[in-house]
Amino acid sequence: MTPASHQSSQPSQHAPELRAAARHLGRRRFLTVTGAAAALAFAVNLPAAGAASAAELDARRITADPFTLGIASGDPQPSSVLLWTRLAPRPYEADGGLPASRVTVHWELAHDARFRRIARRGTATAHPEFRHTVHVEVPHLDPGREYYYRFRTGSWTSGTGRTRTAPATGAQAARLKLAAVSCQAYHDGYYTAYGHLAQDDVDVVFHLGDYLYEYAVTSAGGARAYTDRVLPDLFNHETVTLEDYRLRYALYKTDPDLRAAHAAHPFVVTWDDHETENNYADDVSENEDPPEEFLLRRAAAYRAYWEHQPLRRTQLPQGPDAQLYRRLHWGRLAQFDVLDTRQYRSNQAYGDGAHVPGPESDDPARTITGATQERWLINGWRSSRALWNVVPQQVTFSQRKLDLNPAAKLSMDAWDGYRASRQRVLAGAKSAGVDNLMVLTGDVHVGYAFDIKDDFDDPSSRTLGTEIVATSLTSGKDGSEKPSNWATYTKANPHLKFYNGQRGYVTVELGRSQARADFKTVAAVTTPGAAIRTAGSFVTEVGEQGLREV
Incomplete structure (x- = not known):
């Protein structure tokens, strides 16, 4: 995932400009114009590709359990699984209890629940721009297998999750x-x-x-x-x-x-x-709000959905x-x-x-x-x-x-x-x-x-x-x-x-x-x-x- 700079998350600051653009360009053409699309992305805190990343936080400074929102896996494929978590030691606060810094997260995938036979392991970066969510696409796995996984950062280790890969493409699964x-x-x-x-x-x-x-x-x-x-x-x-x-x-x-x-x-x-x-x-919103305003809300909703679900990079919203x-x-x-x-x-x-x-x-x-x-x-x-x-x-x-x-x-x-x-x-x-x-x-x-x-x-x-x-x-x-x-x-x-x-x-x-x-x-x-x-x-x-x- 490309690191990116932290930008404003307040769509109301940009609504007048977006409304003016929509009046000029028309409802359907609005999103196809580069300037308006860029303003829309900015309004929902979408990091710009290639932008400088936030500083890194020493994970040893995390003093409360960061895995309060659990762990998840999704979209099993024959040789790959997607692993998810979000770091949030104080989940009911806007920043989840973490500063606007990158955090390194270690992950492990094993054949057994005690992690004695490790299949794959690695690290991922939890970016503040994605509210410290982690999406790990683990490749090169055996098809039709059950696996166990967990995350670790600083002195904290998540619970254990169970996932599986799909059978091989041509397998006659029973x-x-x-x-x-x-x-x-x-x-x-x-x-x-x-x-x-x-x-x-x-x-x-x-x-x-x-x-x-x-x-x-x-x-x-x-x-x-x-x-x-x-x-x-x-x-x-x-x-x-x-x-x-x-x-x-x-x-x-x-x-x-x-x-x-x-x-x-x-x-x-x-x-x-x-x-x-x-x-x-x-x-078209339930209350027939102007489409340029509703699309700001939709962008925010889609972004938060991807952040909090076990979805792959191909589902990452664009505005x-x-x-x-x-x-x-x-x-x-x-x-x-x-x-x-x-x-x-x-x-x-x-x-x-x-x-x-x-x-x-x-x-x-x-x-x-x-x-x-x-x-x-x-x-x-x-x-x-x-x-x-x-x-x-x-x-x-x-x-x-x-x-x-x-x-x-x-x-x-x-x-x-x-x-x-x-x-x-x-x-x-x-x-x-x-x-x-x-x-x-x-x-x-x-x-x-x-x-x-x-x-x-x-x-x-x-x-x-x-x-x-x-x-x-x-x-x-x-x-x-x-x-x-x-x-x-x-x-x-x-x-x-x-x-x-x-x-x-x-x-x-x-x-x-x-x-x-x-x-x-x-x-x-x-x-x-x-x-x-x-x-x-x-x-x-x-x-x-x-x-x-x-």
Whole structure:
């Protein structure tokens, strides 16, 4: 990572100039002009390539544990893993309790949890410009192996994490067990499900969005209703600036159950809306702020997201842009096409709520992925040699009628609001000969299992794949096993095979003959310590798509 100078993180200082530039250049051309893009980068504290680095701090001067936000790994490849940590001895302070200096961090990767057989070791620099986060891409590893890792700086050593590499590219892997999680509003409850997930036997965790929420968190922790601690007032407002987003990640990552899950399993992450702002679409904010102002906020949010997630350098944002969509493989067993359905989408039709579809929502020019990402997805299917083609993404893909009227309302924020986009994607899957398609989804705070139909209004039409929707970790608070609209949704949508409104996560085991999904739920998140149970289990067969309860 190129060292860079420390620059101002206050976007408000530059907003007048940016507004003037946008008025002159126009909404879409704004970001393509070098001067305006440079001003935008400056406003969110983006280090300039080749700039002089900050001085180095003697790590022996760190007098409190700097690993308060835990450790993580992500995006496993056959010969490489990504290791992450952030140094923050005082995580609820803007600078994390460290001066604006570089810090040398040692890392180790071993074959065993006692670090007797070291596979790789090295050093990395924690730069103050990235709020002392560390992203280590460890190369030259053996495929299909489990590894253990840790970090050290000064006299401090982090906890031990477990990660793994993917099987070799052409390997005929027999199985993969993944977990899918989403929507973890800190103020809505305890991360009890993460504590259970840390003990679950899974190979990788897919986080499908809403890792962070921009909403205020009270001194009592919202629904957590702390009686033994008081959170600083600095969390009790909506996140807008880079400092706001960084501090909010610090709050989330001090949770012990979240830290345990990250240490236990590698994560593959993608964002939805709340990591930036509720229901935004490309450069259109929820409250229709001027796009040049919203893009400052988006740049800050994207920057903080990359800093605090186990992501590689290729995902590092450039101002308000970041290519988060990417492709991973698990030998010849599975191809994962991780999507971003926020950054490139057309603005929601008829507002962003429930509406009967019409000419605006069904305009074929509308897109939820953007044209480039759509081509990338379909071309990837055409070249795929995997048995299972899995699409981890954000919002409900299958048709979901919200009432029993002849012309039912649909969610304009989900793929139902972009039906032409969905049809192009499904046509691409059919033309590519994708036989075993699975979509992984978050967002809606409930667990769903859908058959993806060639014609959703004809239950007898061909089943093209399956969609597994992971419920929230906490968002929506405790929830209920059968929400008030359960009967309506199950009757209106015959391709909906499962619906549960409690909190938790879902595991999916992909095999050579079938895939099995198990929906894991807890009874409550507003009080800690709830037990985990399996609320429903389904299988879909290779070559014969369609969910069957087991």
